[in-house]
Amino acid sequence: IPITLGVILNSYYDVKFNFLGMVFAALGVLVTSLYQVWVGAKQHELQVNSMQLLYYQAPMSSAMLLVAVPFFEPVFGEGGIFGPWSLSALLMVLLSGVIAFMVNLSIYWIIGNTSPVTYNMFGHFKFCITLFGGYVLFKDPLSINQGLGMLCTLFGILAYTHFKLSEQEGSKSKLVQR
Numbered sequence: 001i002p003i004t005l006g007v008i009l010n011s012y013y014d015v016k017f018n019f020l021g022m023v024f025a026a027l028g029v030l031v032t033s034l035y036q037v038w039v040g041a042k043q044h045e046l047q048v049n050s051m052q053l054l055y056y057q058a059p060m061s062s063a064m065l066l067v068a069v070p071f072f073e074p075v076f077g078e079g080g081i082f083g084p085w086s087l088s089a090l091l092m093v094l095l096s097g098v099i100a101f102m103v104n105l106s107i108y109w110i111i112g113n114t115s116p117v118t119y120n121m122f123g124h125f126k127f128c129i130t131l132f133g134g135y136v137l138f139k140d141p142l143s144i145n146q147g148l149g150m151l152c153t154l155f156g157i158l159a160y161t162h163f164k165l166s167e168q169e170g171s172k173s174k175l176v177q178r
Helices: 002-012 019-046 050-072 087-113 116-138 144-177
Strands: none
Touching: 002 116, 002 144, 019 050, 019 087, 019 116, 050 087, 087 116, 116 144
16 A cells, blocks of 8 residues: 555656556556566476576567567668668667666566565665656656655555565474474
8 A cells, every 4th residue: 555655646746647648557557467477477387597487588579579560660771670770779779688688587587586566566666766866866856745655655665575574484483383
């Protein structure tokens, strides 16, 4: 409840809502949720670590992108995928690929070693750090309500962590008693 309230406060006072944006946000939440469940299930089903799962998943993702990209990007000619590329553009694409690889690897590692819920807690923490970093580094405006939302979200994350650690300690003590 505190995390939900905190995210609502941050979103309401930072983002301008419209119907199309709400549709894309709902679709994003749905796809992300299904993806996280799939990652956890596949990792346990195949009994693989995060790097092995990434090797399993990467060819499927590449094939899906190969089919989808021509509908959204020009293929030939100036500005096309098979057109001339500047060195800086090529380096940015390669850097983007390396970063995407590292993000996927960290997602698989977190979900494989904890749970999709813990991964979401980490995502909410990242969200708070991003807002705070924007305020500190770029002097982005931060309202009192957003500050309260960040504090509320962080409180929820700390509460979740406390309960999760208590649960693990309880499980360990039951094992020791056996």
